[in-house]
Amino acid sequence: MKNLSVAGDGTKIKTFASSYGKKICSCEGPCNHPRIFSDRDARWGWDSFHERWVYGYGIHALVEVKSELPLILPKLTGANTHDGVVGVNLIREAIRWATG
Ligand SMILES: [Zn+2]
Incomplete structure (x- = not known):
């Protein structure tokens, strides 16, 4: 545990649903007729790596630096959630897991 190096990172995943919904008329x-929204949890968010807007989700993970293996289960959020917001909770969860 003394030599454990941890890094946090996230990525955006685009959904194939449209933020405008699908026409049913x-x-x-x-x-102005009703539309079907097939992915209601998806959100617009900025992908700073690719420098573009993404409609979908964010996956946030803590990994051990050498092996690049995840320490705890990655968190799935809407794409509008910043890594820093989830990072605090991931670190708290990892400490709880490591200290029993
Ligand atoms: Zn219509």
Whole structure:
């Protein structure tokens, strides 16, 4: 445990659902009829690595530096959640796990 080096990182995952929903009527142009939203937990978020907006999810993980293996189960959030927000909870969870 003394030589344990931990790093935290996250990545964005795009959903294939549309943030505008899917049309269920047969109107040709734009209309105000109800639409189906098939992925209601997905959110818009900024992918700072690829420098683009992503509609979907964020996966956040703590890994052991040498092996790059996850220390605890990664957390799934909406893409609008910053790594720093989840990081605090991941660190707290890892300490709880390591100290029993
Ligand atoms: Zn319509």
